[in-house]
Amino acid sequence: MSNQKIRISLFLNYFVFAILLNSVGILIQKSINSYHVDELQASILEAFKDLSIAFVSFFVGSFLPRLGYKKGMLAALALVFAGCLTMYFGNSFATVKLMFACVGVSFAVIKVSVYALIGVVTNDEKEHKSLLSSVESCFMIGIAAGFIAFPFFYSDTNPNAWLRIYLLLAGLIAVSFLVLLLSDFKADYEIPGTSVIDDFVEMVKLIKRPLVLVFAVAAFMYVMTEQGIMSWLPTFNQKVLHLPETTSIYMAVILMLSIALGRYLSALLVKKISWFFMLFVCLAGAAIIVWLVLPAAQNLAPRQILSFADVPVIGYVFPLIGFFLAPIYPLVNSFVLSSTEKKFHSPMASLLVFFSAIGGTLGSRLVGYLFKHIGGGKAFYFSLAPMAVLLLCLWFFYGFQQKQKT
Template sequence: MNVNKNRIKLPLMLSFLIFSMLLNSMGVIILQLSEKVSYKGLGVLESFKDIPMAIMSLFCVNLIAKTGNKNALIFSLVFILVSCIALPLVDTFWFFKIWLSIVGVSFALAKISVFSIIKNNFKDAQLSSAISSVDASFMFGIFFVNIGFGTLLTSSYSEYWKFGFWVIAFLSIITLLLLKSVDIDEAQKSEDGKKPGEWKFFLSPKLVYFFIIVFFMVFIEQSFNSWLPSFFKNNLKINSYFALQASAFLALFSFFGRLATSRLILRFHWFKLIMICLFVVFLILGICQVLISYFYSDYKFLLIFIMPMIGLFLAPLFPLYNSEILNKVPKEKTHLLVSIVVIFSSLGSSVGSLYMAIIFYKDASNFYPLFILLPLLIIFGLTFFLNKTPITYDREQQE
């Protein structure tokens, strides 16, 4: 039984690894295009990924219910395979917008499918552990894409950096083969979105708190993953290669943080883990801001080591929130739940990128840690409400 569960988990982890590399290649793209396009323009570029992602998540629920989660995940990987092969062959800026739209649509399909597969094949603490494992692979994808592209950009083949996306295409082929060979339990045909009053379930206070937290969590993660290389380059005056490597270590620490969480959640309550992580994140951000404001010239080099460490405690938050809610929601509502999560994630990503773009545009990036601290305070307050509030819904609707 454990072997079967691990066989299911592996292609899911690889899928999130692939989409992580695609979604977080924005840090590389921003660095490469920043000399040609303003930060204001680059901030808008992210919306070409996030808006189609949000729109697709609204309309793909019934489609996934009909085709099945496994087939929907296969379709999303095929779209990625084709688009990654095409990207280096089209040498125009407008194709980045089309490519990002394809990535956004495919990720909406993939995320709903992956989380639904986890819901249908894992339970309770094992479900929480599976989500943390899958999300850990997402963080490793960020590490891999920054190390890979960073190495490529400093080599004699730097002008061919876009061909790095062919590696992602190759990984997509491997994942497709693994998915084809594994048996996955599918939920019964869903009526999601068709019952009158179905959406009222998602207005439960606990779920509203959760959706707001999702928005700000992605908002914060986007501020780190896409803009930390630019902060290192502009404020610490280090070259693009080392800027990407520092950001890669943020992802590596995030990977270890989520990997550890997949084990710790089997022993400790999610709320206790979140409180510990939030406290340490506040502490690290405060130290970084003090160093930047008062001891910049003497301890600048420390920031290169301290800031990536924040991933060890920031990264576990998102899967912990997700697993707490996913465990409480009935199977038949999983597709709709994850589609709403994708919408709020997309909004958080776009707004977060615009937020940071304005900060860099206004030359206020010396307060980078402080600006990230503000939305974290909102998450901290909402977490108490999330923990104390039960999910309420009409029992008759479930029967």
């Protein structure tokens, strides 16, 4: 199979899962409004998604090359197809949790496959960073598409009408399954060890490398920040900015599109300027938005929202933090993957997904706790702490790269 066909398959699968995986923010809001759970209970949805990702990803990277990336992704698509139908017919907080567990298990396989295959279809570090940023940009476009699509299914007369979107999503998954099934998927990739147990041992040994340890911290901190904001932005818009439910979701699309734009531009710029310099500027920009913009949300008085022109300015400005956060995740991941031997890309991707999932779970739970106990207007200030840790991680990566050059 040509590299171009592999790339198309990676983009298509990532787009479909982007819609499902990151609907957690919408489902948190829906669970509070429709199933009458509180903020802390609703935040458990992130754990059902991310802990499933973490558990499966920790083991899947060591044997996925032996199973075959195509078989693994087909199984993942079949499972999430069943999860969508379960959500549609179940219509309860319990089935929301079950659906996200299916999505988490499936996405672990998809993401490890995508990250490992990027190493197969690229020839150098700059091309690797560019393609990974492009794939992650496509992922954010998928998230934005989901945030736009969900409110189209809302109805003032039928409280269950929104569930119909899961029939649409099941149809998209079926299309993705058929495209992958009919592809002549043969990629040239290496297997880490001589047996499945040996593969797993080789993956665990990677954790001892200083580069991997710092990378684990960086991935954990970044996803804690991004997922905390992404999952709770619709609720922030509704409870703090006093926007209607549908408007609060539409306004969250600004975050997804700003992340997509940031990753698209970084995919172009990384070939021309230092990625370290780019990320230092991005972290500074994100911190400035948190520090200067969030105070405007304090004690904001409710007002009638009849159109997007009535939305407070902060509703447009704060989501732009995504533009500055956007390049960090794909560029750091690409740096570490391209600094690792290609035969270890699958187990390395497995560790990446594992630590990212744990970070996402804790980030959402922490924001849910802060929303309940100190209020949504102050909850997002927590993101300044992981940003500071990320800055230290970048200094380490810079030093590591300079040593490699000497």
